[in-house]
Amino acid sequence: MTRPEEPKIDRPLTLHLRGDWGTANLHRICGWVAQELADRAGPGTRIATWNSRGSADAVRAVGHGEVDIALTTPAAFVTAALDGRGIYAEEKFPQLRALGVLPQRDRLVVAVHRSLEITTFAQLREREPVLRLATSVNDGINHVGLAAHAILDRAGVDVVGWGGRFLEDERPFESLDHVLEGRANAIAHEAVMLPHWQRFAPDYRFLPVEDDVLTALESDYGWPAATVADGYFPGADAFRTLDFSDFLVVTSRDLDEDVAYAVAWVLGETRHLLEAQYHHLPPERSPVTYPLDPPAMGRTPIPLHPGAARYYEALPAA
Structure with a gap:
């Protein structure tokens, strides 16, 4: 050949x-x-x-x-x-x-601590919990911060307005450490293959991103959606989110x-x-x-x- x-x-x-x-x-x-x-x-x-x-x-x-x-x-x-x-x-x-x-093969996912008893974005909007959400900086450069805020904004999640705050860093390791060390009770991030996710996943709920949000992001910016397979995170069913x-x-x-x-x-x-x-x-x-x-x-x-x-x-x- x-x-x-x-x-x-x-x-x-x-x-x-x-x-x-x-x-x-x-x-x-x-x-x-x-x-x-x-x-x-x-x-x-x-x-x-x-x-x-x-x-x-x-x-x-x-x-x-x-x-x-x-x-x-x-x-x-x-x-x-x-x-x-x-x-x-x-x-x-x-x-x-x-x-x-x-x-x-990566995804950007949104997860909240199980103690909040929230499994959907609809419940998140209804209950307006105080979130300490770990993600990357949203400065018009970092793609993680850009995408995380785009999902949250289009899903009607007002972290600061609900009394919470963002824990923003440049690289994923700092964000994952915020979760592992208890400083954060929510995360919107990528690099899902890193072993950190497996350590805290049993204590978190992974939220499917709503279809209208995913459709709008693809229409407006060309960002495709993708599925996280069943069991990829311990205890989590398959769900749709942003392809990363x-x-x-x-x-x-x-x-x-x-x-x-x-x-x-x-x-x-x-x-x-x-x-x-x-x-x-x-x-x-x-x-x-x-x-x-x-x-x-x-x-x-x-x-x-x-x-x-x-x-x-x-x-x-x-």
Whole structure:
């Protein structure tokens, strides 16, 4: 079976990538791509990875030409940047293109402590409990804070108006610690594969997001809904909520076509190097959902760069 041709770029490259805060999955992916790309580029190639928050800041960095390639999550949130919806209403970035998508099966979920005796958003609105709700900062950049507040606002949940408060942080670990250490009695967050959720899930009720809220979020911003499987959280039945899946590798249409092809080739043909770093975890509990499937990696929520499309089109038929 013939595989797509391995790239060879004779000239030296100078590229700027943008990952995450420094120790999470997006930086790891940048390191992998930089290593494999440099091996196939000319002598003197230099590839830098800049710190990032992996959210709207990464998208804007590509849109403004500050970096050549960035990773952001969830993948579907980038679609609003193409035509200037939501947080991109003041400036749109139709020049954005994708090099591939790396799977992370994630959800943004809302949960409240069982002592509140609440199982639905309707009950939440009716009883107006005092919530100490852990989530991420809502600053127009952090996708978690953005999505959490969008769900709560559209569901008619007024945390502050009901006498409660938000416990806001940048990364999920701080938010999960608020729950585990009793500072919070509610949470709206993602990274559901982390083991912290399994520890406190028996004491919490996970609230299905109402259909009209999910439909409006998809219509307005392109944010899809998804299901959390029965028993994924101990004692919790299956429920619908906001999909928060996948890492999108974003560039602009200005990236050289041979470089775009080479990055896509690295993603698909050297995927075992990334997969090996997660094999100690079951796929459904891993921050990268392996095994990686190159054809699926080419099904991106924004248009593929032509160079990347050339790689995915060259894949053998299933």
